[in-house]
Amino acid sequence: MSELILGAVAYDAKVVPIWDGFRAWFTARGVPFDYVLFTNYERQVEAHLRGDIHVAWNSPLAWIEMVRLARKHGRDASAIAMRDTDRDLTSVVVVREDSSVRSLADLRGKRVGVGAADSPQATLIPLLSFADANVEVEVIRHDVLVGKHGDHIGGERDAVKALLAGTVDAACVIDGNRLAFAREGLGPTRVVHVTAPFDHCNMTVLDGAPASVPRFRELLLAMSYDDPEVRPLLDLEGLKVWQPGRTTGYTLLERACDRFGTLDAWLAAR
């Protein structure tokens, strides 16, 4: 069986032990496996189309990039798996607890702190809520590691710090991070808006993927949290169990990309 090569983006040092661990695990189970790390999702998507990698661990924005780029080149992308924690997320717009703001409309003309420019959860999807509500705001971006699609939590943390420091009137974060930041002492904050649910990362393949992909997927979905060898890897990657991939949870982000023209220039150049 030829080697299956996965692409992932190095948004944090922990990415190396995660995929080193998975490489050993898959190889021991008869699927020769290796991985390549990219500094940004755009480079990964292009490499995938070229055939340099067979499977991509994609952010939701990278998934849409892949779908649209593949379509442009007459190819098909599909999502074979995702984490249990990738399903039905929401983003929230938060304000300081003592703020008089009660709704998105109250933020009209005010300063709203968001994450990195390409973060689906902390920028694109929350800003779609403002656009849908016809509320114009001054967007203050917190660009930590652009190209990594907000995988790095730093942009969201900086937005909440700015909120608490009083330099912005609201901040946009993913739901679980509001709680995580509260544990770090970054609070209290109050939620004034919750987006509709959306899905996050997925394992993407293109048509004509290697024959080992079905076995890879089967093993992935069979990984057990009770297995002491994979549990630390699942903990690092932030899941309890892999689920089959689904593509119904990306409509919000697709709409945001269309609304803001996020991918237009990138796609046109490829």
Place this chain on the structure above:
Amino acid sequence: MTELDLDDLGLDEGGHLLVAHALVSSERVLVRGRAENLAVDLPAWCRARGDRCARTDVGFVIERGPYQRTGERAGSIDRPVDHAPARWGLAARGARVEAGAPLLDLPLAAKSAVWADEAARLYAQAAAAQWDPATAIPWDAPVEHPAEVEDAVVQVMTYLIENETAALLVPARFLSRIHPHFREVMQLLAIQTADEARHIEVFTRRATLRRQELGLSTAGGQASLASLFDEPEFAIASFLLSVLGEGSFLSLLWFLRDHAPDLCTREVARLAAQDEARHVAFGLAHLQRHLGEDPSLRGRLAAAIERRHAALANTAGLNALVFDALVLLAAGDWSPASLRRGHAAVVELVGDMDRGRRQRLSRLGFSADEATALSALHTRNFM
């Protein structure tokens, strides 16, 4: 289904503890609450734990996920097991250890190789007997002996410092290899190295009380100490260092306590000797236990003395520099009568060291003849 009312307590204010507590005993929990952010926080918190969360007319129904943290017990708190597995790693003895932790290289994992029932008692004794060099030593006590006697004190201190450095580093090397399951032994070796650190401090301070420079470190002395570093087996290293080396060292410190020309040196030696006696006691205790389980160790111990003697056969032999310094130190002045007295005291010290070694060897089960022969082979560098 258990029902839980959080009232106005938010999950960002500690409310998650109540939910988690309810989920320990109940697979399904109905959560109600008035906290403003509950509808956002509860689903996000459940998702991260792998629980299901559904909003209903009466509140949130949470179904516990199958991913509970389990683990095996790392023995019991008060009694170590015979072989501590590497998978227990740094976990406290008696803790529940989750599977999948990294395997540390902790090769000293057999109780027979490291354990002594006395370790806990000796550790407690050591912890209670720690002394502060700043206040325990009369640093301002008068020093009225001749300059040459002070030079002898400095030479002896120089010798003590390098011996104590070996006594710190040799156990420290084993300390990092002992499985922490044998907690009391780990603690005892740790406090033993702290003892040696303090001894190095006070000997250095005493040496520089009246002098800017230290004495001579001899090649033969260093060769003897270096041979302690070559011993890979804990039992043998402990035998050479603690039972023979520190045992002889104890006689030397008592000698200084009784014969040093000034109060400061006498106190430094007295306090260091208290600590060294514990080190010897632990060495003896765990070797007695080890020999009880593995009598073949006795032959390896004897062979180790012979091997070390052979390795050091070409070194300068008796450390004449230290011997002479001890004579002058005990004499206290240059008069023939004093020198005769000092010389006799040092000869008596050498005899004391030999008697002490033979006594300790016989406690380890060596016959009187074996003990005499082995004691005679012990390095003439004392340690």
